[in-house]
Amino acid sequence: MRLAFDARTIGDHYPGIGRYAHGLLQALGERVSVALYDPALKETRFGSGGKRVACAGVRSPLAQLQAPLIARSADLYYSPYYLMPYALPCPAVVTLYDATPLKGPGLSTMGRALYKIANRLASGVAKKVIVLSESAREEMAEIGVPRNKMVVCPPGLPDRFRPESARAIAEVTAAYNFPESFWLCFGSARWHKNVQAAVLAAGAEPLVIVEGAVREADLPALYSAARGLIFPSLREGFGLPIIEAMACGAPVACLPAPGVREAAGGAAMMAEDMTTEALAEAVRRLADPAVREAKREAGLEWARRFTWGATVQAIESAL
Incomplete structure (x- = not known):
């Protein structure tokens, strides 16, 4: 299977999601045929894994055109973020996290609506939706992500996390x-x-x-x-x-x-x-x-x- 991995959140701007994506990319290793990265994003943790191809950032409208072209020879597209290409030439898997932005201050009414829409769009085009916990599954279901698509898969840890000398x-x-x-x-x-x-x-x-x-x-x-x-x-x-x-x-x-x-x-x-x-x-x-x-x-x-x-x-x- 040829896997296209969206690595555009592996950078300092996305500390938590970037670390999750980096760990998963490293674990997938040779399964990854091509990894999309954002050349404008400062990053210090990008690991090896497949061929690296530059793509516009996750918030750029241009990415909706570029990413499907990069993935045209892939059998599966993986995105660790809800802002992903929505017209892909192959099946997709996306990881969604929680509804925290909707639970507190910071987002306007329009921002809250767009957050819900973007997560629903991502889950709509995805074959499967990965969530990290049962509570995350419940929260995402509340905003319209189909329960039958969601699978709970907690993250892993790199071997380096052990008691140090x-x-x-x-x-x-x-x-x-x-x-x-x-x-x-x-x-x-x-x-x-x-x-x-x-x-x-x-x-x-x-x-x-x-x-x-x-x-x-x-x-x-x-x-x-x-x-x-x-x-x-x-x-x-x-x-x-x-x-x-x-x-x-x-x-x-x-x-x-x-x-x-x-x-x-x-x-x-x-x-x-x-x-x-x-x-x-x-x-x-x-x-x-x-x-x-x-x-x-x-x-x-x-x-x-x-x-x-x-x-x-x-x-x-x-x-």
Whole structure:
């Protein structure tokens, strides 16, 4: 089968989706015949896999003409993003994530309508729709994505996500001038990331907040160095940093949010409810050495089930 892989979101502008797409592209390896990329997009993580062909960006109308031409010899087109070509010469598979843009501030009435339309268009032209969690499937069904097309396939983890050596940890913490002992949080200014809750939950203890300024290769050592990951997000399609942290031996404190519960399983220190106070209590409990070690071991065991090989196999079985 000749597979055309839309890699135009693998770049710094799409941190979460780009990392998912990069991991899947690497896992597919030689199955990929051609990979579309956006030459205007700054990226640092593009991996090998098939022939690279330049294409206009996902938001460019020109891509609706270019991408079908590039895919004309393909048997299947894969897109990791809802903004995809809608008149393809071959069957397509798309990954959709969640309805977060519709749940909070930021989008106008027109923007909300366009988001729904674009996701429905993508699911309409796709043979199958991949979602990362059961909660994501429910959310996408609510905005009109057909349930019978959706298949839940959680993401995998690259092999490099594992507990790092003391030397690697020392090198990374020195390079970024991080304190010797700290809690870790990944977030941004977007409303659902809820970073302020992590600040309050950490209290007087050092907290490192990462907004994409860390090299991908340094992430395992960063996770390994942390006392634990505070994941305060109010909603996610899945919550990839949770399993990354666990795989590196960092215990996790998080809110019982949609998508987050499925990523964390029973291995995280889950807050009792969605309040900042409950998250702070989860962090306090995780600060106990015996509790932290128990959650560390539980997290290592839980994270082992998330492999890109299993993800690819699940996607192939769904086709």
